[in-house]
Amino acid sequence: MKLTKYEQEMLDGEHGEMRQKALQVLCDLGEYEGAEEFVEVTLCHSDNAVYMGEAAAAFVEYLGDSGVKLAVPTTTNACSLDMDKWAEQGFEPKIADAIRRMEAAHAKMGAIPTWTCAPYQSCVQPVFGQQIVSAESNVICYYNSVIGARTNRYAGPLELLGGIAGRVPYFGLHVKENRYAEGLVKLSDEIKPEWFNDDSLYALIAYAYGSIVGNRVWAIEGMPKRFRKESLRDFSATAASSGGIALYHMVGVTPEAQTVDMAFNGKRPKEVEEINLKSLCDAEKQLNNPEVKNVDMILLGCPHFSYDDCQQVLRLLDGRRVSENIEVNITVGRDTADRMMDDGIYNELLLSGIKVYKEGCALEIRAKKRGIKTLMSNSGKFGTYSFGLTGIQPVFGSLSECIETAVSGELVREDKPWRE
């Protein structure tokens, strides 16, 4: 790879041992990917936050103890647990201790302690065209697609090395020419505009889209032009998990696809597919467990709920308490929790019987250990990964269905056009 003078100095160890090691690894990656040079990044999102065993904790501690500072502003992803309420969540002290060590290591490197898998809802986020380095699939998908920032789908340790070196090899989605769509998904006329008032539709369309597209860059046409940003968060998270989507173009919505022509750089789509009523029905069959009659636990916040989501929950509750037969958890990022504590929303949710947890990953629950057999969520990502990670296939429903189930203590399923 062609190196600048500064990069050569880094590789020669003139800017410290850890920056040298980081650049060595990134050079190997660049050569493997056929990159000819590096591109400077100006933001990093670290996914070295969940406790995946001692090796993961030791890696971050090794970096933190070296004295190296991150070269660019770096936010932290969701960790495994609420750092204050981990015992209530059923975590062992050993894991809480490891998370605190990982937190301290990030702090030593100068990371911004967002502790959220929805950093785009926090105080730091990129802008259009910004070169960044990120792990966590929903964040990558949201930053690339909704904001128009540029990152590849990096694996855990690599993004921290990019944050330390302040650069990554210039390949993949960092390069403008690789970001144009190849194929097009059209929404069938069977899917009516008014159906989008149901928040679960975004996850169902995203699931179907991810299943068609895999890890390619495609566009989708026919989505509404007015939306809650949380809907695009849910679309990004589900598409990134049902497929391997790192970038999608939503025509008329996302910034690199204001028109079909723009998404395809004036070329014609190589393939065209359709998402219709049957696609929604099939997607829900994949996400939803029809065997469940009684729900033990409802998990909201995968990705982390926003402040607006929490207000929406209170609106749906309308002064009612949740049933004592069902545990309801909402997971949020650290600064969303701080804001909700300041203005009383956090307490209002607690008084309604909902447990609010911050910082941790909603999927990192000790479900089986706690005797929980059935789960419900409004998240397409949760529905995709739950069985693999918790051994439980959850019920998938809209936020309204989750709240009505929580209040009544019995599974509530509303009539939907895509339900048989």
Ligand code: F3S
């Ligand atoms: Fe966040 Fe965990 Fe879901 S990191 S997106 S809550 S799987």
